[in-house]
Amino acid sequence: MDTLFFIYSFVFGALVGSFLNVVIFRLPEEGQSVIFPASHCPKCNTKLRWFENIPILSWLALRGKCRTCKAPISLQYPVVELCMALLSGALYRNFGPSFALFYYFLFVAALLVVIFIDLHHQIIPDKISLPGIVIGFLGSFLNPIVTWQQAGLGILIGGGILYGVAVGYALLTGKEGMGGGDIKLLAMIGAFLGWQSLLYVVFASSLVGSLIGGLSLLLQKKDSQTRIPFGPFLSLAALSWLFFQDGILAGWQWYLRVL
Known part of the structure; x- marks a missing residue:
């Protein structure tokens, strides 16, 4: 059961990490919303489909390039997702299911x-x-x-x-x-x-x-x-x-x- 919850924590952390990438890129820009528009290629502005937005895995499957315009996608995306996934798993190991978590x-x-x-x-x-x-x-x-x-x-x-x-x-x-x-x-x-x-x-x-x-x-x-x-x-x-x-x-x- 603990292993299962650790996996849940890891996956949830990766999903949150995907959102954190949006915050990192948009928050410093005046007038930018972290909610709208939906995730898109920063080069050609093509809206990403759900299978292009899977944390870590999509970047690997696309080999770090936009599926439409082939522009390179920053390595920061999977790095932030992986970091948040690892941190989330570590938090569960340290605190278990609790308010502290x-x-x-x-x-x-x-x-x-x-x-x-x-x-x-x-x-x-x-x-x-x-x-x-x-x-x-x-x-x-x-x-x-x-x-x-x-x-x-x-x-x-x-x-x-x-x-x-x-x-x-x-x-x-x-x-x-x-x-x-x-x-x-x-x-x-x-x-x-x-x-x-x-x-x-x-x-x-x-x-x-x-x-x-x-x-x-x-x-x-x-x-x-x-x-x-x-x-x-x-x-x-x-x-x-x-x-x-x-x-x-x-x-x-x-x-x-x-x-």
Whole structure:
């Protein structure tokens, strides 16, 4: 029975991932609806038939090309669908059929959208983070894992940490180093995961972001200026805390004992 429900979760996640692709491509565009028009080829605008819209499988069957105009279809489509399917299955394995499963399903779906939109456009839409803060806090009253007090402090501390960093950086350098989207995203993460997750999330995302940024500077031309979005690193750190919190805490305690 557990295996069957895991399969259901995986398939449902893939279906939701198909919708998330629509959100990722349309939400940053002003005036675009995520509901209408129906799914279509972005090149020739041909409406997709049902068998061309099956998550993951349709992209493979079509070999990554539109059936009508043969234009290439972005690899992002099956990647997002597969990621959401795997995350959905992992949530079921972690929480089983419970409120936490539904609650954190919304959370990981929002983080997945944030990752890809921030990578493409270097923005984190308020339409994702602000409702996420509210949903995260209200859901904490029913969440058996994070209390409403922990969620409330997570919002205040999460938003406050990055706001302080952003203000300090601006005062020292005269430049904006962090956007408001990152601040609101960390507040949303605090709402869902509680204040106790924030030290790890900030540390892990900053560490990985610094490593990627340093590598990018080494590989790029000297006269080029590439801005690396921070949202994906915050999101990935939040996901790792959600699924591997016990292992992370055990590793931290071992590290403190060694010191």
